[in-house]
Structures are given as structure tokens and as C-alpha cells.
Amino acid sequence: MPRKKISEQxxxxxxxxxxxxxxxxxxxxxGDSEELLQKIPANSIDLxxxxxxxxxxxxxxxGGIGNxxxxxxxxxxxxxxxxxxxxxxxxxxSIVFNVGDKYEDSSLLLMPYRFAIAATEQCGxxxxxxxxxxxxxxxxxxFKRRLVSSTEPFFHFVKSQEYKYYLDxxxxxxxxxxxxxxxxxxxxxKKYFSLIxxxxxxxxxxxxxxxxxxxxxxxxxxxxxxxxxxxxxxxxSEPFGGQDGGRKIQLDKNGFTIIRIYGNPLKKDVITTxxxxxxxxxxxxxxxxxxxxxFIKLLTQRGDIVLDPxxxxxxxxxxxxxxxxxxxxxxxxxxxxxxxQKRISGIKHQLSLWERNNEAKAD
Numbered sequence: 549m550p551r552k553k554i555s556e557q558x559x560x561x562x563x564x565x566x567x568x569x570x571x572x573x574x575x576x577x578x579g580d581s582e583e584l585l586q587k588i589p590a591n592s593i594d595l596x597x598x599x600x601x602x603x604x605x606x607x608x609x610x611g612g613i614g615n616x617x618x619x620x621x622x623x624x625x626x627x628x629x630x631x632x633x634x635x636x637x638x639x640x641x642s643i644v645f646n647v648g649d650k651y652e653d654s655s656l657l658l659m660p661y662r663f664a665i666a667a668t669e670q671c672g673x674x675x676x677x678x679x680x681x682x683x684x685x686x687x688x689x690x691f692k693r694r695l696v697s698s699t700e701p702f703f704h705f706v707k708s709q710e711y712k713y714y715l716d717x718x719x720x721x722x723x724x725x726x727x728x729x730x731x732x733x734x735x736x737x738k739k740y741f742s743l744i745x746x747x748x749x750x751x752x753x754x755x756x757x758x759x760x761x762x763x764x765x766x767x768x769x770x771x772x773x774x775x776x777x778x779x780x781x782x783x784x785s786e787p788f789g790g791q792d793g794g795r796k797i798q799l800d801k802n803g804f805t806i807i808r809i810y811g812n813p814l815k816k817d818v819i820t821t822x823x824x825x826x827x828x829x830x831x832x833x834x835x836x837x838x839x840x841x842x843f844i845k846l847l848t849q850r851g852d853i854v855l856d857p858x859x860x861x862x863x864x865x866x867x868x869x870x871x872x873x874x875x876x877x878x879x880x881x882x883x884x885x886x887x888x889q890k891r892i893s894g895i896k897h898q899l900s901l902w903e904r905n906n907e908a909k910a911d
Contacts, residue, residue, distance in 0.1 A: 567592040567853075576865060576877040576892070578885040580612070581857035584878045585632035593876075594641045594712070594852035596633045597843050597864055599835050600626060602648035603659050612880040613858075619650075619657050623666050629857060634671050636855070639708040642847040643673070646681070646702045646835060654693070660701045673705040681839060682820040702819075702839070704847075712852075717845040718815055737765045740778045744804075748782045753803040764806050774811035780804045824863070840867035848873055862888025866895055 566573055569589040577584060601614030603622040613629070616622040626647075633643050645667075647660040668675050679702040686698035744757045757780070767773045779785075779795065781803045798805035824836045840863055844854060850872045856864035859877030865888060868875035875892075879885050 570853075572876045574869075574875055576859055576862065576875075576879075576885050576889045578880070578882045579878060580880055581878045582628050582632060585629065585636060585857060588632075588636045588855075588876075590635050591638045592853070593636045593855050594638060594873075595644070595844065595848045595854045596637055596641070596857065597644040597840055597854065598856045598858045599646040599648075599860070600629065600858045603650045603657070605648065605650060619652075619659060619662065622659070623662050626663055627666055627670060630667055631671060633857070634673060634705075634707055637707065639710045640712050641706070642676075642711050642843075643705040644702055644843050644847070645705070646700060648700055649697070660703070664701075664703050667703070667705060671707075673707050674709070676704045676706055676711075677817050678703055679817045679819060679843075681835075682818060683823050684820060685822045702843070704843075712847055712849065714846055714849075715815055718842055719813075719819070720845070721813060736768055737761055737776070737778075740780075743778075743780055743783055746783070747780050747803070749780070749803040756802055757804045760804070760806055764808065767808070773808045775809040777807045777809070778804060779807070835863055837863045837867045837870070840864050841871055844868060844871050844873060859888050860884050862891040865892045869895055 567589060570592050571587065572584075601612065603614060603616065603619060605614065613625045614622070616625060630643070630645070637643060645663070647663050649659050650657045664675060664678070667673055681700045681702060683698045683700075686696050689696060740761050741758065744754050744761070747754070749757060757778075761778060764773070764776045764778075768775060779799060781799050795805040795807065819839055819842055821836045821838050844867055848854065851874070853874045853876065854864060854868040855876040855878075857878045859865060859879045861884065862877065865875040865877050869892060877885075877888060879888070
């Protein structure tokens with residue numbers, strides 16, 4: 549049986565309706581981001597994720613943002629782009645900006661936070677999170693009077709409370725969480741019965757505590773919860789973060805509280821990855837595809853449209869394509885656009901070979 553040709557459409561195996569007036573579609577376009585953003589219809593993009601040139605950090609090909617003389621001019625230039633980003637995202641959409649910091653006269657300028665404050669004050673957006681990227685391999689440069697910078701912020705903005713959010717998809721464990729806590733053995737919770745009897749609780753409170761303990765033990769044995777902890781007034785310290793209506797008031801009123809453990813890992817505002825490097829890449833600062841993928845999975849669905857107005861080396865396009873989203877990328881540098889296009893073409897070629905190999909095996 550002859551192999552069928554793998555078309556561009558076949559490499560994007562999902563149906564997506566292009567918004568009216570949106571001419572860019574799985575495109576990487578060279579040009580000024582502000583001008584290109586103005587060509588995009590309002591409320592048509594699901595996610596904008598980008599890392600604009602940092603303030604006075606490098607001489608980027610093509611000029612553009614980052615070469616301003618003063619910090620306030622840099623923030624002002626960023627805000628022109630950001631206003632357009634707010635205009636083009638859907639009410640259900642999100643904007644994620646990664647902005648680096650800069651030392652001047654041995655003092656941090658706090659550029660990311662100047663930008664974030666300006667964005668919230670001038671554009672009426674909501675800052676949902678400041679997600680910290682922890683670099684496992686920061687620049688190996690030792691300073692005598694300060695520590696090595698190994699983190700950068702990713703600010704997540706929205707323009708309405710209707711934004712899409714898929715928490716279970718963010719930093720999804722590759723393996724099932726192992727059972728811990730009290731386990732489901734015969735002795736589960738046994739120590740707490742003894743502590744209840746040793747406590748200064750009233751007879752009525754002790755009865756309530758035993759009943760509640762037996763109930764949660766049964767939940768563990770039935771697999772409804774992974775484990776639990778019990779706090780008894782006068783024996784254990786109060787739960788951290790207790791508040792009225794919560795565990796603290798249960799301790800005050802009943803003399804005990806039970807903390808159920810469901811086994812779901814906490815979704816924290818931290819992503820830990822190494823800095824990426826690409827062979828023959830002209831771009832001096834590459835952010836990892838893994839980070840972009842995590843935000844794409846958190847904030848979009850399959851078939852949604854992801855835009856990066858500073859596409860650089862093409863990480864956002866690669867991440868969007870791999871997760872079956874439509875990508876749009878802009879950059880003022882023709883060299884960067886050519887590299888990003890070559891990079892995404894390589895990913896498509898790999899998928900094409902994979903498709904053909906699978907077809908051959910099926911035959």
C-alpha cells in the first residue's frame with residue numbers, strides 16, 4: 549500500500565474555527581509587535597505568553613524594546629504592547645509575561661515589579677499569580693558581594709474572572725502519588741484513641757472524637773482518602789493558618805479537629821527547570837519549552853490560539869504545536885524569525901516521520 553502524503557492539516561489533528569478577521573494562523577511573522585498586534589481582532593486570542601527583551605541586557609538584532617535609556621521609558625514601551633495584548637485576548641483568556649531584572653549602580657531596579665504594577669494600575673487587569681521560575685543551572689558566575697540570581701517571575705494576568713483554568717493539568721505528576729500518611733493497615737489511627745483518653749477533653753468531647761476518628765479510619769480503608777492527621781486540644785499544637793469557621797474553631801469548640809489527606813499534590817506558584825540551550829541559535833536568551841507547556845496546559849484547551857509577540861527562538865510555537873494549539877509568533881528580528889520557523893518545521897518533520905512509521909507498522 550502506498551504511503552499517503554502527510555499534509556499540514558494532518559499535522560494539526562484538531563478542528564479549530566478561525567475567528568473572523570484573524571489573518572495569522574500557525575504563522576511566525578517578522579515585524580514590529582505593536583503594529584502586528586493592531587491587525588488582530590479584539591477578543592480573539594486565548595493565551596498570550598511571552599518574554600520581551602529585558603531592559604539594557606542585550607543588543608537584540610533589529611533594535612526594538614529593551615534599548616531605552618531610562619527604566620520608566622522601558623516600562624512605557626512595554627505598556628504599549630501590553631495594552632494591545634489586553635485588547636486581543638478573549639474574556640476567557642490570559643496573558644503571561646516573563647520580565648527579567650537589572651542591576652544599576654549595584655542595586656536591583658525591580659523591573660519586573662515596576663511592569664506588573666503599571667499593568668494592573670493602567671490596564672485594569674487582574675494579577676492572578678506571580679509564578680517563580682527556579683533555574684537549576686543559572687549562569688555559573690560567582691559574586692563577592694551578592695548572590696547569584698537564579699529565579700525569574702512569570703506574571704499571569706486576566707481581564708475578567710471568566711478565565712479558563714485547568715489546575716489538574718498544571719505540573720501533572722508523571723506517576724501516581726504513592727500512599728503515605730496513616731496508611732490503611734490494621735493499626736491505622738490507633739495512636740489517636742490512646743491520645744483521646746489521655747487528653748483533658750470532656751467525656752462528651754471524647755465520645756465525639758472517637759466517633760469522628762472511627763469515621764475517618766473507615767474512609768481510609770475504603771480508599772476515599774489517602775490518610776489523615778488528628779489534632780487534639782492540649783496535646784497538639786494548633787493547625788497552621790487556622791481561622792474562624794476552620795480547624796481552629798473546631799479545636800476551640802469540640803476539642804479536636806481532623807485533617808484529611810487526599811493525596812493530591814499542592815499546585816504551587818513555582819516551576820523548576822534548567823535554562824535551555826539550542827545549537828546554532830542566534831537568540832541569546834531562550835526560555836524553556838517546558839515552562840510554556842505548563843502555562844498552556846493550565847490556561848487553554850486543545851485547539852486554542854496561543855500568541856507570542858516576542859517569539860525569539862520559537863519556544864512558544866514549539867510548545868503550542870506539541871500540545872495541539874494554534875500558534876502565532878511575532879518578532880522584529882528576521883534572523884530570529886528564520887530560526888524559529890526552521891525549528892518549528894523540524895518539529896513538524898519529526899511528527900511526519902512518526903506518523904509514517906506508525907502507518908507502516910499498521911500496514
